[in-house]
Amino acid sequence: MGMNVQPRGGSPYGSRRTYRPMSEINVTPFIDVMLVLLIVFMVTAPLLSAGIQVDLPRTEAGPVADKDEKPLEVAINKKGDIYIGETKVSREELLVKLSAITGDDFERRVFIKADQGLPYGDVMGVLGSINKAGYRKVALITEPGTSKK
Numbered sequence: 001m002g003m004n005v006q007p008r009g010g011s012p013y014g015s016r017r018t019y020r021p022m023s024e025i026n027v028t029p030f031i032d033v034m035l036v037l038l039i040v041f042m043v044t045a046p047l048l049s050a051g052i053q054v055d056l057p058r059t060e061a062g063p064v065a066d067k068d069e070k071p072l073e074v075a076i077n078k079k080g081d082i083y084i085g086e087t088k089v090s091r092e093e094l095l096v097k098l099s100a101i102t103g104d105d106f107e108r109r110v111f112i113k114a115d116q117g118l119p120y121g122d123v124m125g126v127l128g129s130i131n132k133a134g135y136r137k138v139a140l141i142t143e144p145g146t147s148k149k
Helices: 028-048 091-102 120-132
Strands: 005-010 017-021 072-076 082-084 087-089 110-114 138-140
Touching: 072 091, 072 120, 082 091, 087 091, 091 120, 110 120, 120 138
Parallel strands: 072 110, 110 138
Antiparallel strands: 005 017, 072 082, 082 087
16 A cells, blocks of 8 residues: 655656656455455355244245334244244243333234244244233234245
8 A cells, every 4th residue: 555656757867867656546455355345244144134943834925014123023933932032931921021122012013933833822822922911013924935735
């Protein structure tokens, strides 16, 4: 990133030379750094969508219009463990923690992700208890595509 100087005109015998600065910038190191950063972000971006691994069922339903900036996500894995975000909670703690997180804002959207191998009654039990607590904007999350039979 230094500055090069080159001789500029003068006497033909070279006894008196004047130097002018070279005004070109070498952008090659800048491009190299930007390409490395691009690769780093391309590799790490998929890892940032953290959450509990759940095998979601497939349906032909359309996407939910998400007007909330940050909906709450309740996940139920194959074993029946319940998570709020990435924090494991018991069924008894679920409503207490939801209330603490939302500050009793019952208009906050709650998304439920449940493994497709779970019994229907288990999923509906969690959905019913969240609804009974006063949350009216509760949605079940599925994978887009045709349903498996």
